[in-house]
Amino acid sequence: MITSLQNGYVKRWKKLKRRRGREKERAFLVEGFHLVEEALKSDWTVQEIVIREDINIQNEWQGYKYVQVTNEVFQEIADTDHPQGVAAVVEMKEMEWEGANRVLLLDSIQDPGNLGTIIRTADAAGFDAIMLGKGTVDPYNDKVIRSTQGSIFHLPVFQEELEEIIPSMRQEGTTVWATSLQGATPYMEKTIPDEPFALLVGNEGSGVQEELLQLADERVNIPMYGQAESLNVAVATGILLYAMRG
Template sequence: MITSVKNEKVKEWRKLKQKKERDQKGQFLIEGFHLIEEAHNSEWEIVEVIYEEDKVDIGELAQYEHFGVSDNVMTAITDTKTPQGIVAVVEKKMMTSHVEKRALLIDRVQDPGNVGTMIRTADAAGFDTVMLGRGTVDLYNEKVIRSTQGSLFHLNIVEVDLAEEMEHLKAEGITVWSTGLEQATGYHELAVPEKVAIIVGNEGSGVAKELMAKADQNVLIPIYGQAESLNVSIAAAILMYHVGGKRA
């Protein structure tokens, strides 16, 4: 059992809490049986499993390289207040920006809970691709991963230059809808294209103007009460379910 936070393996695991280290090593941490099972069932490469040896039975996960640790070590490598007693190191998977029919484009959204929730909703609504633009929180941030509830492992998710990708999407016959108020039409008034990408933007400033200008259509969600705006993940959910349920 590893009991010291000064152990070299523990130092390696703790470094993966930093984006720079995740980018360099091409690996990230996930916590809890649910996420680890989702990674396993989705055929992502699990590098190693770390577990509290005196509290957790890892069962079939013993097929992976595994390390028993004490509770103080588990606390040091996890981000939650009440660790579940099991963590895995997972290899990043190379994805492509190819879109089959439905894509969500995320522009500079910085709240990890919002990004994770949108990925989870995209999965539920039948989307195949999520694109994270520059300035958006890191996909492998611990809070993003937790908020996806495993949907991270089900979708094609890429980090891209959205301006470039929007040009590629349009060249491939995919209609791009942007949320925004300028010259916008209510989403329920529009026919749903056979192939569509929806772009949503930063919590405070919305979609960047240069990206909005590249869109085929600006769409809005009517507000009937006195709220000034909708949370970005709620707005994305409304639009994704509107188009996701109307497949050609």
Template sequence: MKNMITSVQNQKVKYWKKLQKRKGRIKAGMFLIEGYHLIEEAKRSNWDIHEIIIKEDQQVPDWCMDFTIEKVNKTVFHHIAQTESPQGIIAVVKMNQTECYPGNYMLLIDAVQDPGNLGTMIRTADAAGFDAIILGEGTVDVYNDKVIRSTQGSLFHIPVLQRNLLETISILKKEGFRIWASALSGAEPYNQIEVEDKVALIIGNEGAGIQDTLLHEADSIVNIPIYGRAESLNASIAAGILMYYIRG
């Protein structure tokens, strides 16, 4: 193992710090994850772990020995950690450049901006057996630390791509997909719609919903009946209900 890094002015520390921002992540093609569970999930799913950062008072787990390890003091560690109670371990991971999305069930996300909502949708899509997630323009960065934590490791189990949604819908239609869009008005109850063999579900922005240009491309516009006095459901809850219905 190399000498311990003790200064926040160290060039490696400055590089890690840049990975906290979307611009820095895109430039490097890398992102940070914190905690034993997420790092073990990334390793188990064969993502490319570039290096592991360990706080000075932490024991280095045996499974970390396959990777480059950087030991840092407490000051440096807390300088780059993004959680309130860090576990003392961070990994630098290479972004996964998935190009294809085989399968019959897709989740298309239009400008969802809350990191917790996006992370929960990814986790639920993984649990429901969806095959891929397509993020449209205006959606929060999937490599945002709050998104990653909300996925609870599901980010490493299911392909997540960033694409133009109009172009994606056109491609999916040619491949025989039925396009479902979730909306409050002009919609039919979701449980009255027959589920075809291939379905792509669009979920829209928390406040504005799905863009009209995308709604016009939908084969079915669906809603979830509200039986109480709430105006609407949280976007990630609605996505979960619809995904499980589609998977039947």
């Protein structure tokens, strides 16, 4: 059992709480029973499971490397206010883009909760892949991971230069819809494109950058029937993801 905060394992786990540390180690932490179980069920590599001293080891975890730690040590690496006492170190997965029929493109989504919810919703809507443009929050941020509720392990998430990937996708026959408040048509008035298609959604405050809007086939919006000026980006994305599925 690890009892010291100066232990090498503990120092490494603490580094994984920062983006720089995650990128250097090519690994990230997940916390809580549900996320650990989702990681173990997936084809991602779990390097080790961290278990607080008062937690019983699950039978199905016996075949994995696990490390027991004191409550003090677990509190040091935990990110939640009331940790469940289990965490896992997961190796970042190398992914190769091979094309997809239903793709979500995200331009500069900055709030971790929004990104995690969007990933979870895209998973639920049956999208095949997500591409994150520059300026988007790290998908391995602990708050993002928690908000995905395990969907981070269900569909590939790429970090790409959208100004390069969108023309390439269109050249290969993908229809790209972009959300916009200006010069856009209500999505209900458009014919849902045949697959392959992609939806481009932008930053919480400023929306999709104009240079990216110019690369899209269509600009669409969601009409506001009440007095609200707009919807939260995760809510709006969810509406459009399901609309595009038909």
